[in-house]
Amino acid sequence: MATEADADISNNQATGGANSSVAGNNNTGVSIGAEIQGGNQNVAVGYSSQIINGSLNNAENYGALIIGGGTGNTAIGTNAQVINGTSLEAVGYGAAAGWGNNNTAIGNHAYAGGNVYDRPTPSNNNVAIGHYAEAYGGSSVAIGDYSVANEANTVSVGQPGYERRIMNVAPGYYDTDAVNMSQLRRVDSKVDRVGSIAMAMSGLAPLPYDPKDPTQYSAAYGTYNGTGAVALGIYHYTKPSIMYNMAVAMSDDRWEKSARFGVTWRTGGAKAKVLTPAVVTEKPAEENTIESRVKKILAGEDVTN
Structure with a gap:
């Protein structure tokens, strides 16, 4: 020591x-x-x-x-x-x-x-x-x-005002894994594609019922955040109160696809009269036309009846 x-x-x-x-x-x-x-x-x-x-x-x-x-x-x-x-x-x-x-x-x-x-x-x-x-x-x-x-x-890895990035992070796999930017960008791109598909789908619309042509077709184009999509639809009336519809859409980026099928029907209330070109075929009586009344007035005739 x-x-x-x-x-x-x-x-x-x-x-x-x-x-x-x-x-x-x-x-x-x-x-x-x-x-x-x-x-x-x-x-x-x-x-x-x-x-x-x-x-x-x-x-x-x-x-x-x-x-x-x-x-x-x-x-x-x-x-x-x-x-x-x-x-x-x-x-x-x-x-x-x-x-x-x-x-x-x-x-x-x-x-x-x-x-x-x-x-x-x-x-x-x-x-x-x-x-x-x-x-x-x-x-x-x-x-x-x-x-x-x-x-x-x-x-x-920092504090407010002294933040840092974490680099070289592998893509997450399990639910509790961290997500890297490549995965996040893919999700963001998918949102854009879905948004464009929704816009295209919303552009499809049927025309009123026509008994001579119960089947109709519709097409539309939509865009969202720079991503576009096209949609095609078909509508078919089985009767004036029932219509079936089907549509498909596809984005122009990575070909994201979507489809739908639906049916629309009317219930309750008075039945609407279907208008066709043949509904109005008779001309008004000659004595009831505006032209004939004007002629009678000019001739001094009584048009009160």
């Missing part, structure tokens, strides 16, 4: 010179000012590194600090800190993890854990990776400089 280093209790080692201090059991302090205050199997390496109680903890680099009596914690980096928890990791200058379990902070001033801002409660299973990245939502992940994951079970 080096001169002026202090090791108390049993199986402890203090190496590195003045102000190194180790207490507890099976602990090791290395470098000037390294300090372990109790606990078991802890290692403090670096100037002013410090572990206060707990077991199986490792603090490395200048000012690295582990406090709270937890187990299996690691603080690596200048002024890296682990506070109150188990299985915590803080790696990087000023990185911190704490106030919960299984939190990991990697990057300068990254933070993962609880007891932050307006949430004075523990938070577990958070991961923050990046310069000033923060993850404290609970089972949350923050990736990238200044990214913030403040909601449970979320992954964040």
Whole structure:
């Protein structure tokens, strides 16, 4: 052991010179000012590194600090800190993890854990990776400089005003997979095709019933957001009050297809009289025409009857 280093209790080692201090059991302090205050199997390496109680903890680099009596914690980096928890990791200058379990902070001033801002409660299973990245939502992940994951079970790659794109994402397969832009564009294109088909279908319309020609045909063209479609329809009256119709439509982009079949019938009320060219065949009586009345008036005859 080096001169002026202090090791108390049993199986402890203090190496590195003045102000190194180790207490507890099976602990090791290395470098000037390294300090372990109790606990078991802890290692403090670096100037002013410090572990206060707990077991199986490792603090490395200048000012690295582990406090709270937890187990299996690691603080690596200048002024890296682990506070109150188990299985915590803080790696990087000023990185911190704490106030919960299984939190990991990697990057300068990254933070993962609880007891932050307006949430004075523990938070577990958070991961923050990046310069000033923060993850404290609970089972949350923050990736990238200044990214913030403040909601449970979320992954964040930025924050409002510092958004990022995620590149090289494979097409999603299962219902809960992420969707990439190629899939989204296909959906957008399909919406355009369906819209154009709807416009074309709406342009089909039958003419009034004609007993001499009960079958009719109709065609229409529609467009939506630059995508076009054509529609063809057929209408057939089996009687004046019943009409069957069928139509098909197809877009001009990837040949999206659609079809319909329907029937229309009239119920209730007085039956409408069907007008045909043969309905009006008789001429009005000569004496009742306007022309004959004018002639009578000019001749001075009485036309009041």
